[in-house]
Amino acid sequence: MFKKFDYYAPKTLAELFELTNENNEAQILAGGTDLLLKLREKTTPHKMLIDIKKLDNFRGIETKDGYLRMGALTTIREIQASKIIREKYTALYDAAKSFGCLEIRNRATIGGNIVHASPGAEFGTPLFVLAAEAEVIGPDGTRVIPIHEFWQDVYQVDLKDNEVLAAIRLPYYEKMVSRYHRLSRVKGMDLAIVGVSVLALDPANIEKREVKIAMGAVARIPFRNKEVETMLSGVKITNELLVSVKEKLSDSIAPRSSSLRAKPAYKKAMVGNLTEQALLELGLLEEGE
Amino acid sequence: MQEINITVNSKEYTLTVPPYMSLLEMLREKLNLTGSKEGCGNGECGACTVLFDGEPVRSCLVLAVEADKSEVTTIEGLSNPDGTNPIQEAFIAEDAVQCGYCTPGFVMAVQALLNRTSEPTDEDIKEALGGHLCRCTGYEAIYRAIKKLVK
Numbered sequence: 243m244f245k246k247f248d249y250y251a252p253k254t255l256a257e258l259f260e261l262t263n264e265n266n267e268a269q270i271l272a273g274g275t276d277l278l279l280k281l282r283e284k285t286t287p288h289k290m291l292i293d294i295k296k297l298d299n300f301r302g303i304e305t306k307d308g309y310l311r312m313g314a315l316t317t318i319r320e321i322q323a324s325k326i327i328r329e330k331y332t333a334l335y336d337a338a339k340s341f342g343c344l345e346i347r348n349r350a351t352i353g354g355n356i357v358h359a360s361p362g363a364e365f366g367t368p369l370f371v372l373a374a375e376a377e378v379i380g381p382d383g384t385r386v387i388p389i390h391e392f393w394q395d396v397y398q399v400d401l402k403d404n405e406v407l408a409a410i411r412l413p414y415y416e417k418m419v420s421r422y423h424r425l426s427r428v429k430g431m432d433l434a435i436v437g438v439s440v441l442a443l444d445p446a447n448i449e450k451r452e453v454k455i456a457m458g459a460v461a462r463i464p465f466r467n468k469e470v471e472t473m474l475s476g477v478k479i480t481n482e483l484l485v486s487v488k489e490k491l492s493d494s495i496a497p498r499s500s501s502l503r504a505k506p507a508y509k510k511a512m513v514g515n516l517t518e519q520a521l522l523e524l525g526l527l528e529e530g531e
Numbered sequence: 532m533q534e535i536n537i538t539v540n541s542k543e544y545t546l547t548v549p550p551y552m553s554l555l556e557m558l559r560e561k562l563n564l565t566g567s568k569e570g571c572g573n574g575e576c577g578a579c580t581v582l583f584d585g586e587p588v589r590s591c592l593v594l595a596v597e598a599d600k601s602e603v604t605t606i607e608g609l610s611n612p613d614g615t616n617p618i619q620e621a622f623i624a625e626d627a628v629q630c631g632y633c634t635p636g637f638v639m640a641v642q643a644l645l646n647r648t649s650e651p652t653d654e655d656i657k658e659a660l661g662g663h664l665c666r667c668t669g670y671e672a673i674y675r676a677i678k679k680l681v682k
Contacts, residue, residue, distance in 0.1 A: 249533065249550030249596050271597075278592050279573055281551070291550070293597065319586075343662020344640070346574060348586045349593065431575060431662050 244281040251293040259381040261292050262404040268292050270406055272315055273349040275342070276358050299379075300353065300408055303327070310412040311377070314353025318342070321352060331412060333368035333420035333439045340364065340424055343431045353407045356392070359399050360433075362459030366393075367439035368422045370456040370464045374412050380405035393463040417444045421520040424458075425512055427503060434459050435504040436497075436512050440520035449476055453526070457513050459503075460495040467494045479521060480528050488514025535599040539564070540608030548595040555579045557595035558605055566606035566635045570664070577663035580636040581605050587643040606635035609642055617680060618642060625676035629667035637663050641677055651681055 249271075252258040262268060269288035271277055272295070280286040294300055300315040303324050310326065321327055322338035341347055341355075341364045355365045356376065369389045376392040378385045381404055389410070392400050401407065424437035437458040444450045453474040456466045470490050473483065491513045497506040504512075521527050532547050539562060546561055558564045558581070567590055570576035574589040581590045582604040590603075609616045615623070618641050628634050637660065644651055644659040651659070656677055665673065 243549075243556065244551040244553065244594075246549075246551050249594070251596075251599075274594070274597070275574060275589075275592050278553075278594070282572060295597070342574075343577070344643075344658055345577065345580055345587045345589050345662050346592075348583075348588050 244278065245284045245286075247281065247288060248290045249293065250290070251296050253296050255297065255299060255379070258292065258294065258297065258406065259404060262406070263381060265290055265292075266403040270294055270357075272354040273317065273351040274354075275346050275350040276354055294406065300406075305414075308414055310414060312352055312410045312412070314351060314356075314407045314409055316352045318347040318350045318352070318355075319344070322347060330414070330418065331368070331372055331420065333371065333422040333441065334365065336422035337364040337368045337437075340422075340426075340434075346431070352410055356389070356410065357399055357401065357407050359393050359395075359397050359463070361396055361462055361464075362434045362437060363464075364424070364434065364437070364458075366464035367437055367456035367458040368420065369410065369412075370466060371420060371439045371441035371454040372412050374410050376400075376407055377409040377411055378405050379408040384408070386411065390464070390466075396462045415443055417446070418442070419445050419524050421523050423516040423519050425504075425516070433503065436460060436509045436516070438513055438516035438520060440517060440524065442524055442526055445524060445526060448478055451476055451526075455491070455517055457491070457495060459501075460497045460509055460513065465495065467491055470494070474521075474526075478528050479526050484518060484521070484527065488518065491517060533596050533599075535596055537595075537598050537600070538602040540604055546595070550594065550596050552595045553591050554581070554583075554593040554595050554598050554603070555590035557598075558590060558603070561595075564605050564607050568632055568635060570632065570636075575662075575664070576633070577636040577640065578633050580639040580663070582639060582643060582646075585643075585646065587640055604639075604642075606638055609638065618645070621676040621680040622673070625672050625679065627669060627672040627676040629665075629669050633663060633665045633667075637665070637673055641680075644677075645681075649681070651677075656681075 268290040271291040271293045301313040318338045318341045328335040374389040376387045420441035422439045424434040426432040439456045441454045443452040458464050492510040497509040568578040570578035574592040579590040640659050
């Protein structure tokens with residue numbers, strides 16, 4: 243049995259906000275693959291769960307006014323199966339594929355992954371390089387927040403007690419490629435030791451090309467190294483450049499030594515390798531040098 | 532306590548459950564369907580896998596109240612009236628069962644796989660089994676059983 247709690251499943255937004263307004267202690271339940279674990283281990287203070295799965299507002303992947311909207315209740319399996327995500331937002335597809343196992347992907351949601359705000363969250367770095375925004379809804383209306391501002395700290399996001407994450411918005415660029423790579427102790431169901439997302443806008447046009455790199459499980463929240471991004475943008479990426487990029491990436495992070503999964507030195511050594519792997523797959527590395 | 536309407540193995544039930552009861556506990560304790568097992572209770576081992584509206588899920592990480600108005604299939608729902616079904620027979624033929632604790636979860640995962648496609652690739656099979664642990668480590672035999680079944 244889980245820790246005792248009350249359970250409500252509102253059918254309308256009005257019912258939802260009535261509940262959240264009156265109960266500051268309430269916790270939103272989406273897929274439950276994180277939350278129910280905590281309730282079983284009795285490590286969470288929540289005495290009331292509000293299940294939002296009966297609300298249609300938070301479902302579905304749809305194109306809207308130049309961006310892609312993923313409802314917060316979109317399951318990881320739905321992301322994995324989406325053609326537009328696989329083709330246009332490939333880093334998200336990579337993250338979905340390496341997430342948990344099939345049964346977990348059937349329940350776990352993108353919203354839960356984001357709001358939980360674990361430092362190594364699978365979708366952290368892909369959403370960061372894709373310039374995603376969080377669509378937050380409350381009794382007073384909707385707020386749209388850049389994803390890196392939505393993450394405030396470990397396990398802490400910019401949500402008031404009566405607000406709910408409704409969706410993730412992804413801007414659309416005609417020419418955009420991206421990949422996400424991670425290392426884990428076993429090839430299967432395990433959390434990431436370290437993860438890297440690389441994105442390039444206008445990848446075939448070297449002068450105009452813009453490269454973005456985000457690292458996960460290396461700091462309290464996903465981290466982008468703007469200096470390295472500038473070094474890689476608008477130029478041919480040679481092996482020589484790559485050597486100094488890997489050094490700079492490694493120097494820019496200070497992973498905590500209390501990590502359960504790897505020592506800081508290992509993470510520092512691996513971020514460059516994962517970056518190289520992604521650059522290679524995206525065809526961004528110059529050959530024969 | 533909360534009242535739920537749920538269809539389990541094609542039979543309809545109206546049950547009164549506490550909100551903090553898992554779907555797995557409901558199946559085992561309220562309906563006496565003890566085929567689904569609790570291994571880790573953390574969603575990691577796969578022994579509690581059931582089909583929830585046709586898709587495989589970890590019943591230890593689903594609340595009974597979340598299954599209101601849903602359809603659930605357990606290992607008991609796969610057997611024919613006269614005994615086993617083809618997946619179970621394939622497991623028996625290949626000695627893919629040792630202690631048997633993980634077997635119901637594996638069989639449900641294979642059923643879900645075959646519901647998705649009748650011609651799964653090696654990748655499909657590995658993905659379907661990826662979240663299932665066998666403490667006797669009989670993975671080779673399990674994989675072989677499925678390969679033979681789909682050939």
